[in-house]
Amino acid sequence: MSRKLPKTVLPLAALLLVGALGWLWFAQPAPGSRPQVAIMTSLPIYWSEGADVALIASGQGEMPWVRGALEARYRLKPVDTLGAGDGRDPLAGIERLMVVQPRALSPQDNLVLDRWVMAGGHLFMVLDPLLTGQYSVPLGDPRHPVAVGLIPPVIERWGMELRFDETQPFAVSDVDVAGIAIPVAMAGEIHPLPGSGNGCRIDASRILATCTRGRGRITILADAALFEFPESERDHRDALMQLMVRAFE
Secondary structure, eight states: OOOOOOTTHHHHHHHHHHHHHHHHHHHSOOGGGOOEEEEEESSTTSSOTTOOHHHHHTTOSOOOHHHHHHHTTOEEEEOSOSSOTTSOOTTTTOOEEEEESOSOOOHHHHHHHHHHHHTTOEEEEEOOSSOOOOOSSOTTSTTSOOSSOOOOTHHHHTTEEEEEOTTSOSSOEEEEETTEEEEESSOEEEEEOTTOOOOOEEOTTSSEEEEEETTEEEEEESOOHHHHOTTHHHHHHHHHHHHHHHHHO
8 A cells, every 4th residue: 555755755855856956057067167178099089980070060970978978077179289390289278188098199299298287287197008998990000099008208207107917817897996996907007116206196006196296287097998998888987077077176
């Protein structure tokens, strides 16, 4: 037999619902107030593989889940280089930058990146020693993501080195990284260089490091599995956003 809720419960439930909706409204920034984030990557997380760019730009094509999640909170600006040689400054006016499994950074890119951080930029860099995702373009095709992460020399300048244990299981598992459960597969390890005294905080997992340099901040993640798998959206969207808040806010 069904029971009726006491009348006093109904106003309370309505208040709770209004409160929850209000929280969601405050948690989702208005379009005009979203901070800008520049993004440089070889992974199909801004444009999907084989994407029809015109369709996506018109809002009709399939958008990668990572881009959709990020654009709910940030305005994204894709960049192909950090230090243009023609006098342009791709990072002019940019305070937040994501560099996710990039193609080889030029010496100019490394120099610009370090100066940009020193001047107050916030960097979230993701470097994976060995990608484990499946891609439609064959390995060796220029369009294929960088399968083996290229460690830019600026990492050493920041007092860190990335190591890779080839004997670890070739499998995806959720790992607690600074209190955030993220998928990890064939991850790297971040270690401080002896005598560096860089002031970096390296998580117990050795997959995440946070450093201050000059007036800026650097967050490094030594695995890109979170960005590789479409099914990650279901279970790891919140983890992505927690990492973003940690890096940029």
